[in-house]
Amino acid sequence: MSVSDVTPNAALPRVDEDFEGRGQGITQHVRLSRHNAVLLIEMVQEQNRNAMTADMKAALGEAFAQASSPEVRSVVITGSGKAFCAGGDIKAMQEPRTRESVEATMRRINETLVLPLFELPKPTFAAVNGVAAGAGVGIALACDFRVVSDKADFVFAFSRLGLVPDFALSFTLPRLVGGARAKELALLKGRLTAEEAERWGLVTELCAPGVVLDRAMELAARLAAGPTVALGFTKRMLDRSPTLGVHAALELEATSQSAAAVTRDHEVARQAFLHRDGAPSFEGR
Template sequence: MSTNSIEKKIENKVAYLHLNRPEVFNSFNREMALAMQTALDEVAQNPEVRAIVITGNGKAFCAGQDLKEVTTPELNPGFRKILEEHYNPIIERIRAIEKPIVAAVNGVAAGAGANIALACDIVVANEQAAFIQAFSKIGLVPDSAGTFFLPRLIGFQKASALMMLGDKVSATEAYEMGMIYKCYPTALFEEEVQKLAVTLADMPTHALALTKKLLNRSMINNLQEQLAMESDLQIEASSSNDYREGVAAFVEKRKPEFKGN
């Protein structure tokens, strides 16, 4: 199914969302940002979907904001609307959806495009991909939660330098500094992404959703609060059908069949 700027495909319990404005390196305009929110809502609510992949069509993952939109008076929504109605709701959905989300960065991820990727649960990249905090190059500050996630991924000093200097970081460098999970050879990229997504879809996704909640709260909880939340969610997880199936499969020495409940 296509929503013009976002293509959606569901296969093997995995929803693939393709950013689809390759002629402008998948940069976001208002239509694409709203379509992305709709697509995320649809796959979040679809019981057949147990994992989500966000990737790009063409040579780029996402070049961030379409500057033509903001420099054309009759098209420009204004930065407050762009942030509060476009990017912030996308980031909030990515973190709130109770399904694992993989960013499969197939090419350049710049500005908001880079930060949308880094907000996902697992980030993998094609070896030809690159990440750029491009904001400072045009006199802007990082948005789309970049200042929240990037320092936590790679440390304050490194994040500060990348955001101020706008350096281009190769996929290999991003992997080595802990920005992303894995970097795959170009020839194997699509196959490895599919294997990763199917692996996640076959896992006990209820437990993965609870893990995601814990990671979200770990950003703001103190130790005691986090320990208490771990206790509560572990009790919830241990009451699930997936837990019972996992234990039974272990005892019976067979592959578990998880249902996500």
């Protein structure tokens, strides 16, 4: 599904031209559009099912950098055509490589693509419109929420290629499904249908293929109208909690609450509550 397919929907207001792709790489591989405070990032390499080529990685890294703008208050990532993302570029794997070159590449990907997505202090949604394989699963699970087509599959092909999970899957997958099921999926099963992924806890909402992007944008718009700073702190606290003891968790709560308590959004919400003025109109600051 493309942006043009959903623009007439009331859930997708005007497109802000300031957030069109900047630079040749981002226009050829990733299309950006901002719908009020929601940034839509669409992988547009249909001919190779949005595979994670070097150019695609660079374009996504630039897109995630633009997502850090304060004008953006939530993010949706999707793929054009019938696939979300088919994973790594098999053709590139045929080129001569050394252990050192692969490690350097992985570190660069982690620093410029995976961590910027994972650490965005605002809600992120993957609109999984079709198959997500390998690195595509990694991108989807690095998002906070996944709205998934009931025709999609999640494919873990790393072991079949003699490789290990990357794109933060060793971090996200066990936290979402538990260690035992993570091993089952990575080492034995290799593939989940959309319905199986929902049962395993990987899916926020399962949809018919034609409404996946609409629904993801609708949910993203809801959170984009919320108290962005507080949502970002909440996301950070919950992401870090599995590795924290109770004392560290309480300390993080204290520092986060103290920062949220002096935001304009808290003041607006407090005044609305005290004066019974209805739902507050958050400004994202």
